[in-house]
Amino acid sequence: MAGGFFSFVQAKKDEIVSLLAQERNQQPTKGDINKVAARMWTKLSDVEKLQWTDTRETDKVIETLPNQEQGEGASIPVITCPPLELLSKELLGDPRGLGPVPRRMRAIYFLRTIGDSKAVQTLCQALVYKEKVGDNIFQHSPLIRHEIAFVLGQLRTPEACSTLESVLQDETDNVMVRHECAEALGAIGSPESLPLLERMAEYSGGKNEIEVRQTCEVARDFCRWKVASGDESDRPAVVCACMLSPYSSHDPAPADPKTDGLSTPVVGDILRDTSKPLFERYGAMFALRNRGGDGAVVELGKALIEDTSSALLRHEVAYVLGQMQLPAALIYLEAALKREYEHNMVRHEAAEALGALIFNEADETGELKRNDLLKYFGNEENEKDAVVRESCEVALDAEDYWSEFTKATASNSSTFAHQKAQTLLHFNSLG
Numbered sequence: 001m002a003g004g005f006f007s008f009v010q011a012k013k014d015e016i017v018s019l020l021a022q023e024r025n026q027q028p029t030k031g032d033i034n035k036v037a038a039r040m041w042t043k044l045s046d047v048e049k050l051q052w053t054d055t056r057e058t059d060k061v062i063e064t065l066p067n068q069e070q071g072e073g074a075s076i077p078v079i080t081c082p083p084l085e086l087l088s089k090e091l092l093g094d095p096r097g098l099g100p101v102p103r104r105m106r107a108i109y110f111l112r113t114i115g116d117s118k119a120v121q122t123l124c125q126a127l128v129y130k131e132k133v134g135d136n137i138f139q140h141s142p143l144i145r146h147e148i149a150f151v152l153g154q155l156r157t158p159e160a161c162s163t164l165e166s167v168l169q170d171e172t173d174n175v176m177v178r179h180e181c182a183e184a185l186g187a188i189g190s191p192e193s194l195p196l197l198e199r200m201a202e203y204s205g206g207k208n209e210i211e212v213r214q215t216c217e218v219a220r221d222f223c224r225w226k227v228a229s230g231d232e233s234d235r236p237a238v239v240c241a242c243m244l245s246p247y248s249s250h251d252p253a254p255a256d257p258k259t260d261g262l263s264t265p266v267v268g269d270i271l272r273d274t275s276k277p278l279f280e281r282y283g284a285m286f287a288l289r290n291r292g293g294d295g296a297v298v299e300l301g302k303a304l305i306e307d308t309s310s311a312l313l314r315h316e317v318a319y320v321l322g323q324m325q326l327p328a329a330l331i332y333l334e335a336a337l338k339r340e341y342e343h344n345m346v347r348h349e350a351a352e353a354l355g356a357l358i359f360n361e362a363d364e365t366g367e368l369k370r371n372d373l374l375k376y377f378g379n380e381e382n383e384k385d386a387v388v389r390e391s392c393e394v395a396l397d398a399e400d401y402w403s404e405f406t407k408a409t410a411s412n413s414s415t416f417a418h419q420k421a422q423t424l425l426h427f428n429s430l431g
Contacts, residue, residue, distance in 0.1 A: 012037055081110045084118055091126035095138035101390045102397035104144055112151040120155060123148050124163040142174040143348065143390045149177060153184025154250055161190050168200065168216075171207040176345045176387065179215045179312065186219025187250040194223050211345065214278055214312045218252050221279035225254070247289070247323055252316070255290050256283030264291060268299025271317075274309040281313060289320045294328040297321065301332030304350075311343035318346060322353025327366050330357060334373055337388075348391040351377065355395030371396070 016036045081087075090099055090107035098104065108126075111119040127148045131138045139145075149167070152160040167173055168181040182200065185193045200208065200216040259267045270276065270284040285303070288296040304317045318336060321329040336342060336350040354374060359367040377383045378392030 012040065016040075081113050084111075084114060084122070087111050087114075087119075088122045091122065091140070092129060095131050095133050100393075100397075101141065101144065102394045104140070105147060105394050108144070108147050108151055112155060115155055117157075117159065120152065120157050120159050123152055123155075124160055127152070127163055127167060141386060141390060142176050143387050143394075145174070145177045146180040149180035149184045153180070153187035156188050156250060158188060158190045158192075161185060161188060161193055164188075165193060165196055168196070168212070175209045175211050176348075178209075178212045179345065182212060182215040182219050183252050186215075186222050186252055189223055189226060191223075194220065197223065210310075211312045211343070214310060215252075218278050218282060218312075221277070222253050225279070249323070251286055253279055253282035253286060255287040256280065259284055259287040264288065264293075264295045264299055267291075268302060271299065271303050272307060274307075278310065278313060282316065285313075285317060285320060289324060292324065294326060297324060297326050297328040297332075300324075301329060304332050304336050304346075311346050315343070315346045315349045318349035318353045322349070322356035325356050325358045327357055327359050327363060329353065330366055330370060333357075334369075337373060337377060344385050344387045347385070347388045351388060351391035352395055 013033060016033050020033070020036065087107045087110050090104055091111075099107075108123070111123055126140060127145055129140060140148075149164060152164060164181040164184050168178050168185065170178070182197065185197060197216045197220040201213055201220045204213060256270075259270065262270075267284050267288055271281050271288065273281065285300065288300055300317050300321055304314050304321070307314055307317075314336070318333060321333060333350045333354045337347050337354065339347070351374060354370050357366075357370060359370075374392040374396045378389055378396055380389060383389045383392070
């Protein structure tokens with residue numbers, strides 16, 4: 001049963017709050033509100049549900065599925081995809097009528113959920129999309145285009161390689177977009193892309209920025225590692241505990257099995273050792289992520305704040321901290337976001353990671369501080385860098401967008417940033 005569950009919750013919220021307050025004599029939580037709304041939703045007819053759906057906007061479409069944990073008759077809202085035609089229009093339509101950045105970001109991830117050849121084709125077209133508007137040429141912002149490249153890498157389809165290679169080689173293009181194209185090529189791991197990655201890793205002429213070279217270096221080493229290990233599949237064979245990952249993302253390097261018997265601080269030292277190759281440092285980073293806990297967050301946080309050798313490494317550390325979702329990362333991500341001299345790819349990733357942190361109900365201070373940070377740096381008066389500003393805007397929009405039914409779903413990951421951090425585990429479960 002498709003419909004606009006989110007709009008329904010918003011409209012019925014006051015009514016539900018009043019009802020629950022009378023029943024319990026206390027202020028209800030968001031989870032309480034969502035559960036009641038889900039029960040009310042199931043009683044609507046198909047026609048009534050459609051009245052809550054604005055098909056003009058690329059919004060999430062909801063289905064209700066039985067919730068076995070809560071007994072017969074109970075249900076939870078589950079996300080399904082809008083039609084491919086609507087999603088394509090969001091990214092390839094008339095530039096004068098395109099939606100705001102957060103909505104286009106959702107369209108990208110819905111296309112990732114669909115994941116078929118047509119979805120890949122749409123994403124490739126959007127990555128290189130240019131349209132003349134008056135005397136100007138419109139192109140999606142670097143944030144949007146870098147996110148498209150990330151999703152193409154996660155889809156791991158060789159069909160995208162030619163487009164990704166073309167953007168990577170264009171020295172006039174944005175460094176963050178080119179970096180993400182290189183990383184996507186590494187994730188796809190096509191043998192045909194390896195010569196380009198090898199060449200770009202060594203080439204320091206023209207405008208081949210260090211972030212692009214280092215990304216190609218890591219991608220090259222990952223491809224070589226897969227060949228040397230005899231495992232050219234999307235996942236390396238598990239040979240120790242550190243390689244057991246609770247995340248479904250296709251990482252740019254495997255967790256290093258040599259770290260398995262080492263203490264967390266020692267693994268942190270490897271991560272921060274600038275004499276070691278980036279690929280090895282990445283291995284320590286993902287080993288810390290898989291190990292988990294506040295101790296691992298501290299070691300990763302030190303790298304984010306103390307490292308001066310590689311913006312690429314620092315941006316990946318911020319991404320990993322977002323995947324872990326632990327509140328202990330707040331102080332490190334806050335420091336990275338506040339540093340105006342920091343590379344915008346690091347600050348952008350810190351902003352999105354901040355949006356992924358999960359605070360328990362007792363930690364209102366941490367959540368409020370996070371939200372205040374995102375609001376401050378999402379304001380044009382305070383932040384001049386559009387990539388950073390848009391990242392904060394996306395994180396704030398998504399927090400509000402998903403949190404209305406956080407506890408009504410089976411997933412613990414509710415925000416866009418959570419979905420990115422988990423590479424859409426919840427969405428994947430629907431396919």
